[in-house]
Amino acid sequence: MIISPDSLFAFPQTTALLQAELACVPEVARQRPAGAALVLQAGAAQRDLALDLAHLRGVRLHVAQHGWRGDVSCDADALPFDGDAFQLVVVQHAGEALPAAHGLPAELARVLAPGGTLLWFGFNRWSPWLAWLHWQARTGLAAPNASSSERVRRQLLQAGLEVGAAATFGSCWPSRAVGDGALAPLRAAWRLLASKQQLVLTPVRPRRRRMQVAARPSLALPSRRSSA
Numbered sequence: 001m002i003i004s005p006d007s008l009f010a011f012p013q014t015t016a017l018l019q020a021e022l023a024c025v026p027e028v029a030r031q032r033p034a035g036a037a038l039v040l041q042a043g044a045a046q047r048d049l050a051l052d053l054a055h056l057r058g059v060r061l062h063v064a065q066h067g068w069r070g071d072v073s074c075d076a077d078a079l080p081f082d083g084d085a086f087q088l089v090v091v092q093h094a095g096e097a098l099p100a101a102h103g104l105p106a107e108l109a110r111v112l113a114p115g116g117t118l119l120w121f122g123f124n125r126w127s128p129w130l131a132w133l134h135w136q137a138r139t140g141l142a143a144p145n146a147s148s149s150e151r152v153r154r155q156l157l158q159a160g161l162e163v164g165a166a167a168t169f170g171s172c173w174p175s176r177a178v179g180d181g182a183l184a185p186l187r188a189a190w191r192l193l194a195s196k197q198q199l200v201l202t203p204v205r206p207r208r209r210r211m212q213v214a215a216r217p218s219l220a221l222p223s224r225r226s227s228a
Contacts, residue, residue, distance in 0.1 A: 013174035035087035042097035077103035109159035115198035
C-alpha cells in the first residue's frame with residue numbers, strides 16, 4: 001500500500017501535483033452550504049498537505065492496511081457514516097491505492113448529501129507521468145493502480161450520481177510546469193465532478209370531494225308516463 005513517507009506520493013514532483021489538485025477544492029467548497037466534507041487520500045503523508053475546506057467541517061481519511069485510517073478507522077467499502085452526511089466528498093488518488101475499490105463509488109454516493117458535490121482525482125493512464133511513476137517504483141515502491149476516468153465515470157453513474165465530462169489536470173511530464181494545447185490529453189491526472197440529485201417535494205393538490213345532492217321534488221322533471 002502507498003502509506004509510507006517513502007511512497008511515490010512523497011516525491012517532490014508528485015507532492016507538487018497533489019498540492020495543485022487540493023488548490024481546486026476551496027472554490028468547490030465555498031459553493032456548498034454549511035455541513036461536513038469527506039476527504040479520502042492515498043496515503044498518510046498527504047495529510048500534511050495544506051487543505052482549505054472553507055466553512056465545511058473536514059473528515060480526513062487515508063488508505064492503510066486495505067482500509068481507511070485517520071479521523072476514523074474502517075473497512076474500504078464500509079464507511080461508518082450516515083447516508084447523506086457530506087456536502088462535499090474529495091477523492092485524491094485513493095482508489096488507486098486500494099487493492100479493490102469496486103464498492104467505493106456506491107458507498108460515496110450513499111454518504112453524499114442530495115445536491116452535494118464529489119470531486120475525484122486520478123492519474124491519467126495515457127500520460128508520461130504514469131511511466132515515470134512505474135520507473136520510480138522499480139526500487140520496490142507500490143505503483144498506483146491507475147484506472148481510466150471513463151471507468152470511474154461509469155461506476156459513479158451506476159451509483160446514481162450525475163457526472164460531468166472528465167478534465168485533464170497538471171503537466172505532461174514531472175519536470176514541466178504546464179501542459180496545454182495539443183498536449184492537454186497527456187496531462188498527469190484527470191478530475192471528475194459529480195453531484196447527487198436533490199429531491200424536490202412537489203405539493204399535491206387536495207382532491208375535492210363531490211357532494212351528492214338529492215334533487216328536490218319540485219325541481220324534478222316529470223316522466224313521460226306521468227305527463228301522458
